[in-house]
Amino acid sequence: MDYGALALIPPLVVIVLAILLRASFEALLIGCITGFIIISVHDNSNFFTDFIATFYKVMEDESTVWVILVCGLYGSLIGLMVRSGGAMKFGEDMLRLIKSKRAALFGTWFLGLFIFLDDYLSALTVGITMKKITDHFKIPREYLAYIVNTTAPPWCVIVPLSTWTLFIGSVLEKCNFATTGQGNHVYLSVVPFVMYGWISVLLIPLVILGVIPVFGRMKKAQVRAELTGETIPGKSKMTSLKMEHFETEKKPSALFFILPLAVTLIATFALNYDALKGVMIGVAFTFIYYLFIKLGTFQQISETVFTGFNSMVYALALVVISYILKEVGDKMGLTQYVINGVKPMVSKELLPFLIFVSISLITYTTGSSWGVYAVVIPIVIPLAQSIGSNVLMSIGAVISAGVFGANACLYSDATILTSQSTELNNLDHSLSQLPYALLAFVLTALSYVGLGYLM
Template identity: 40%
Template sequence: MEQVIRVLTTIRPKRSLYLSVMVTLATIGFFWSLSATHETGESWGAKALFPTLFVLAIAIIYRAPFESLLTGVIAGLIMIDNSNVVSSLSDSLSTVMGNETIIWIVLVCGLMGGLIVLLEKSGCLGNFSDWLKGKITSRRQSLLTTFFIGLVVFIDDYLNCLAVSSSVKKVTDHYKVSREKLAYIIDSTAAPMCILVPVSTWAVFFSGLLEENGLAADGAGLSVYISAIPFMVYGWVALVLVFLVALGVVGNFGPMKKAEARALSGQPLPDDYDGDNMEAAPSNDRKQTSNFVGMLNFILPMIILIAATVYYDIDLLRGVIVTLAITVAMYYLQGLLTLEEQFKGIFEGFKVMLYPLSTVIAGFMLKSVNDQLGMTQYLVEVVSPFMTAELMPALVFLVMAAVVFGTASSWGSFIIAIPIVVPIALSVDANMALVIGALLSASSFGSHACFFSDSTVLAAQGAGCSPMSHALTQLPYTAIGAVVSFSIFIVLGYSL
């Protein structure tokens, strides 16, 4: 019997390998044939969707967002030019890595990771967690606390995803909350909250985009943005839904139910998570401080981070640079950490963020491929004949939510979409504030729900679970939010 088992265990991996090779070759052949039969200059039409659909399928099957994105990028590049894939891949990577937004994201996430490592190594994060444990007396309170802290940290979704998770993780672990549920609560108060507050990186970006596309006069972009906030339906729905989940009114179902059952049995971390979870051990030889001073050493950098970001016109990069400089000086003067320990900690933070950052970079590469294939234009053109003044907000939300969900480009897709959507909205005399609200709702939903969006990846990284575990457990809740939002947009379209 043992010999039979040994034979079977050697055969199964070989069969799996052969199957993988055959599927890979068939996929390459499929995309190669699409390229070979395509006429230069002709629209790709529905075929433009194939790389993104391929990415989603691979991500669900293998639960590996970066790998699925990379294969989707290669598949798309084969479609575009099957004779020059290696050069195209190299050029795409070089272009993305030279992108100003990517450089900003790499620096912000790396430095934020470094700041969190310093807070942990100094023991100050532990002091704050111990203080929270003394104030929180139940599982429900731990979830509600996470929700309300997320509402306060509204400046940027990156800051929200990384800072909030670090401050409450040990408390939710104490009350046996799954890391997936923690990630869901954090993610639901990230992009959905950021679009509803005019003092955020999202408001700054989109108000500028409104001015560039003639929807607002120079300097009036923020005023137009604020007028659309009541109609950013998905943001409101997502916040209400996550509050009800934290309160216990909306229960656990689907993959979240299994994750919570596992956590209640004493295992908050999911089985498929094997990466660094940004939980650096405190330095053994650090100077001991009182709980009050330690808690102050945690809270003060967070206040400085928010204040400096606001001071520098909602620029999180400048905010985190100022915060790191002050924090390093504070900890050195108090004898908590040496300068060498602190700079090593900052580099550790960059190292911890490498996988999330690689996923974001691959997502930008997929967006570049989709732009070349004309995916966004195709989807908008397909639904354009059905766009009336009444239905347009709902259809804009539906289409752009699908685009952002499939591409993870919660900002970049709208640079292409707005010049297409705005003329249609003007031609049918649609309510422009409602259309802008639908656009921002779609962006928020896509950032929230996409398996490989920056918000999803960072929320998972901060909470300490894999991006796919987070994405799959929160998917039923984001789907509920999307359906409710779509229905509300239909009602608003006919009533306003």
């Protein structure tokens, strides 16, 4: 069924209501309901049947289960590291080495670059670890969240060994653009053209050094933190991982943090970059390790596993409802509508630019990146080939658009998890970061125009 411009209404409703209500879940829910009302009227179907069927479809989807397990278990792992005192001690040790505000900001950036295997792990770990340090130097949480978020998805698509690149590689294989088992190898040729990833990550040190000034909401946040010491705005916070340390005579050690994190990273590497298996091993190791060194009782450690998982419930609820919104968009043909709108204007030189701009609109309004990759990459490859455009650059433009959505959308996974780890309301985080994401967006768009004519 052809919905035309009606397909744009649900995501627009979400964006407007999120800003007006300063709440994400409610805006997403109303946006989904709006979409299902349009579908029921347009198709003469049953609103409740459509809604429930879509909810079941999302919850039964393998990728949804994967996200819930990975995200929840990362919450468990971080909960254990926080309650052990290891995360706090690691921060204290870092604080002794970090002597200035600028060093704290660069330390956050470097840690984000180091944890590149998965954007969930990066967003959660870096925020939890660095917030005490940045608070010490009166750096607003908005600034911290900007760096954390922008070294999560953007960096994961640059380093060719991450959950993102493995997924994209599998999509390239399904499109027969890469032979079986060679998807990640072929993706190496795409990496130089993932311009949003490169530009957004490299803008961070320029902002830290003052080459690009702090402005807008970020400037207001900086003034607030410096004058009042209030690093978090008002009373608007995300649920945080606040846990009492285990009752033990052992002094907190940074090793309680470093060792579980190292095991998780190594296990993920060793098991073909499987984030779920990696974090399962990480949680199991941490449980046994803490029990062996008598850091806590069996019951205390078990309760912490569930408490950490439970702390991610709100974030997971936002993720699931955003997936339902994506399904609404798919039912209404949002992706195809945008692509069809672009086709009449296509030339081989401007194709990467038009792909990036149009698909960015989809990923920003839906908060979906991987789902868009699975749908759009198989369309873009033959389209680029048919008009003689640079196929690798066109794929890079799709990847860049997905990363922009993950980085900028106020209800994307990365935004939600960054807000969770920095204890910052995701609307405050999203709006303060948006000007910098838009700057990277503009520079990326211009780069695709230039590269399109040069290559």
